[in-house]
Structure formats: structure tokens, C-alpha cells
Amino acid sequence: MNSIEVKDLTKKFGNFTSVDNISFDVKQGEVFGFLGANGAGKSTTIKMLCGILEPSGGDAMVGGFSIKKDPDNVKRNIGYMSQKFSLYSDLTIEENINFFASIYGLEGEKLKERKEWVLKTAGLEDRKDSLTGTLSTGFKQRLALGTAVIHEPKIVFLDEPTGGVDPISRKNFWDLINELSTQGITVFVTTHYLDEAEFCNRIMMIDAGKIIAGGSPGELKTNYLTNPIFETECSKPDQAINLLDDVSWIKSTAFFGEYIHITLNNTEINNSEQRNAEIRDILEKGGLKVSRIERIPPSLEDVFVNLLEKDKQS
Ligand SMILES: Nc1ncnc2c1ncn2[C@@H]1O[C@H](COP(=O)(O)OP(=O)(O)OP(=O)(O)O)[C@@H](O)[C@H]1O
Ligand SMILES: [Mg+2]
Structure with missing residues (x-):
């Protein structure tokens, strides 16, 4: 069953098209x-799907309601955690929970039960009287997610929920997302962390308002990037990139942390052993020290970088 159906959705701000005729199902x-x-x-897409921003064209059904014709019912039936999440720092944790509960009309036993659930989910059972402003970003994010689903919606939209937190907090947050999904809740999440995208069942990649690729993480890697890719660890990576960018059979190079990823042209599929040695040769002749060079399977980041380049060229 589809929980979200997006059809030709478009948003223009004056002459500028921010979201350009996108369609997909969730x-x-x-x-x-x-x-x-x-x-x-x-964010523009998420705001339209939440019924907060009116589309310039197209429509979407969210939980059975049209965002164009019935945005009020959309809003009532979803949860939304905005990029600048909306907790009040000068309220206590409990006051924040009460505030969100009141928007959705929760009271009595139900309020008590859901409040306990939010506190437990956020790991804040002992701190409900602390000011929200004193929490670390990781805790704030868990609390924001808890309050976003306090009314038990079937669909929740999270706009870059893990910006600015450490890897452990991010991992905890993703455990929580998976928990919601096992309960049958649809989670629509935006991110630009490609390692996080690996945890998604399905992904759409958007660039300049247009969908450029879609599928499961596995499908994206096999359907969109067949070129051989090497990873190298060497001295002076800046110089290495300069040297390699001049080589005709290399399609692109990119920094991956301290390493470099080198994508070959598709015509090199059967030459990879030989090209491995040639890359080493080019770098060493350029005076660099190469400690490792090996062929690797593409990561989502490789897929994304290569798709973006293709998009720019066309
Ligand atoms: N209210 C607005 N008026 C004019 N332009 C806007 C408005 N809102 C968004 N835009 C433009 O639309 C484009 C898309 O913005 P959007 O916020 O959706 O991007 P995003 O993918 O969420 O980016 P980020 O990762 O930075 O959050 C941007 O060029 C932005 O400047
Ligand atoms: Mg955004």
C-alpha cells in the first residue's frame, strides 16, 4: 500500500523553480x-508534502489526503520535524511535550501514556523538569522526534534530523527511526549524509529540483554506476588529484576523507588490473608516496558524485 503518492509536484518562487515536476511513491x-x-x-518538497506550503503545480496524496485540496487533514495525520526543530529552549522538557500534546488534543490517560513514551524514547525519564535549552543536540533531536509522533501518526517527515551531531548520537537516532518503521510508520527523511542513506529501504536523489536517481541502496549502486572505481591512500592528495585529472581514461576523482576515489571511464571495465599499476606509476613518477591502491565497490557517495557530474554536463 502506498502511503505517499507524488505526481508532477512543482514549486516556483517567482521565476525560480525550486522543485521541478517530481513524481514518486512511498x-x-x-x-x-x-x-x-x-x-x-x-525542505521545499517536505513542506509541500506536510501541507504547509502550497504547490505551484501537481499534487500529492499523503495518508489518503490531497495536499492541494485538503492540507488540514494532511497536517493532522502526519508528524513533522523541521530542519530547525521546533522545541522551546526556555520551556522544560515536560512543558514542551505538553505543548505538542495540546496541539493534537491529547489529554487524560492518553496524554500520560504518550508523555511517558516520549520521555522513555528520548532517554529523558529523569530529566523532565530540566530546561530544554540545557540538553545536548543529540537529546534534543530525540525529544523533537518523540514530540513529532506524540499523536501516533502513520507517517512522519524528518528534515535533516541528524545535522550537527556526533556519530554515536546519529546511530542512536537511526535505531529510533528503525523502531518506528517496524511499528508500520512510514518515515520520510532527508539527509545529505550518504552513509545514513544506506539505512533507508529506498532512496530518491534530487538535484536542482529534479529527481536524478531512485531505488534501494543496492539498486542505485548496480544500476547507476558500472565504472571501475579505485581508492588510493597517498601523500599529497591535492597533487595526486591534479596528476590524475589529466589522464584520458579517468572519468573523475574525488576526496573521500583522507583517501581519493578514482572513477575510470566505462570502457576500462576489462582493464582494471593494468590501470591499477598505471595509476600507481603516474603518482610515483609525480614524486608521491603511494601506500595503498585498490579496486572498491561503489559507495552511495560515488554514485551520487558521478550522477551530479553527469547532470552538470548534460
Ligand atoms: N521562500 C523562498 N523564496 C525563494 N526561494 C526559496 C524559498 N525557499 C527555498 N527557496 C530556494 O529553493 C531552493 C531549494 O531550497 P530548499 O530549502 O528546499 O533546499 P534543501 O535541499 O532543503 O537545502 P538544505 O540542504 O540547505 O536544507 C534554494 O535555492 C532556495 O534558496
Ligand atoms: Mg533543507
């Missing part, structure tokens, strides 16, 4: 990743 209970660089159109 199944009930899926963790759906919406991926794109800064300014790609992620």
Missing part, C-alpha cells in the same frame, strides 16, 4: 531517504 512502513546537496529542494 510504501507504508518504508524508511524513505530523500537525498540532495544544499539547495536541491529537499
Whole structure:
């Protein structure tokens, strides 16, 4: 069953098209990743799907309601955690929970039960009287997610929920997302962390308002990037990139942390052994020390970088 159906959705601000005629479906209970660089159109899309921002064209059904014709019912039936999440720092944790509960009309036993659930989910059972402003970002994010689903919606939208937190907090947050999904809740999440996208059941990649790729993480890697890829660890990576960018059979190079990824042209599929040795040779002749060079399977980041380059060229 589809929980979200997007059809030809478009948003224009004056002459500028922020979201350009996008269409896709999301199944009930899926963790759906919406991926794109800064300014790609992620937040604009999410705001339209939440019934907060009116589309300029197209429509979407969210939990059975049209965002165009019935945005009020959309809003009532979803949870939304905005990029600048909406907790009040000068309220206590309990006051924040009460505030969100009151928006959705929770009271009595139900309020008590859901409040306990939010506190437990956020790991804040002992701190309900502390000011929210005193929490670390990781705790704030868990609390924001808890309050976003306090009314038990079937669909929740999370706009870059893990920005600015350490890897452990991010991991904890993703455990929570998976928990919601096992309960049958659809999770629509935007991110530009490609390692996080690996945890999604399905992903759409958006660039300049347009969908450029979609599928499961595995499908994206096999369907969109067949070129051989090497990873190398060497001295002076800046110089290495300069040297390699001049080589005709190399399609692209990119920094991956301290390493470099080298994508070969597709015509080199059967030459990879030989090219491995040639790359080493080029770097060593250029005076660099190569401690490792090996062929690797593409990561989602490789897929994304290569798709973006293709998009720029066309
Ligand atoms: N209210 C607005 N008026 C004019 N332009 C806007 C408005 N809102 C967004 N835009 C533009 O639309 C484009 C997409 O913005 P959006 O916020 O959707 O990107 P994003 O993918 O969420 O980026 P980020 O990763 O930085 O959050 C940007 O170029 C932005 O400047
Ligand atoms: Mg955004």
C-alpha cells in the first residue's frame, strides 16, 4: 500500500523553480531517504508534502489526503520535524511535550501514556523538569522526534534530523527511526549524509529540483554506476588529484576523507588490473608516496558524485 503518492509536484518562487515536476511513491512502513546537496529542494518538497506550503503545480496524496485540496487533514495525520526543530529552549522538557500534546488534543490517560513514551524514547525519564535549552543536540533531536509522533501518526517527515551531531548520537537516532518503521510508520527523511542513506529501504536523489536517481541502496549502486572505481591512500592528495585529472581514461576523482576515489571511464571495465599499476606509476613518477591502491565497490557517495557530474554536463 502506498502511503505517499507524488505526481508532477512543482514549486516556483517567482521565476525560480525550486522543485521541478517530481513524481514518486512511498510504501507504508518504508524508511524513505530523500537525498540532495544544499539547495536541491529537499525542505521545499517536505513542506509541500506536510501541507504547509502550497504547490505551484501537481499534487500529492499523503495518508489518503490531497495536499492541494485538503492540507488540514494532511497536517493532522502526519508528524513533522523541521530542519530547525521546533522545541522551546526556555520551556522544560515536560512543558514542551505538553505543548505538542495540546496541539493534537491529547489529554487524560492518553496524554500520560504518550508523555511517558516520549520521555522513555528520548532517554529523558529523569530529566523532565530540566530546561530544554540545557540538553545536548543529540537529546534534543530525540525529544523533537518523540514530540513529532506524540499523536501516533502513520507517517512522519524528518528534515535533516541528524545535522550537527556526533556519530554515536546519529546511530542512536537511526535505531529510533528503525523502531518506528517496524511499528508500520512510514518515515520520510532527508539527509545529505550518504552513509545514513544506506539505512533507508529506498532512496530518491534530487538535484536542482529534479529527481536524478531512485531505488534501494543496492539498486542505485548496480544500476547507476558500472565504472571501475579505485581508492588510493597517498601523500599529497591535492597533487595526486591534479596528476590524475589529466589522464584520458579517468572519468573523475574525488576526496573521500583522507583517501581519493578514482572513477575510470566505462570502457576500462576489462582493464582494471593494468590501470591499477598505471595509476600507481603516474603518482610515483609525480614524486608521491603511494601506500595503498585498490579496486572498491561503489559507495552511495560515488554514485551520487558521478550522477551530479553527469547532470552538470548534460
Ligand atoms: N521562500 C523562498 N523564496 C525563494 N526561494 C526559496 C524559498 N525557499 C527555498 N527557496 C530556494 O529553493 C531552493 C531549494 O531550497 P530548499 O530549502 O528546499 O533546499 P534543501 O535541499 O532543503 O537545502 P538544505 O540542504 O540547505 O536544507 C534554494 O535555492 C532556495 O534558496
Ligand atoms: Mg533543507
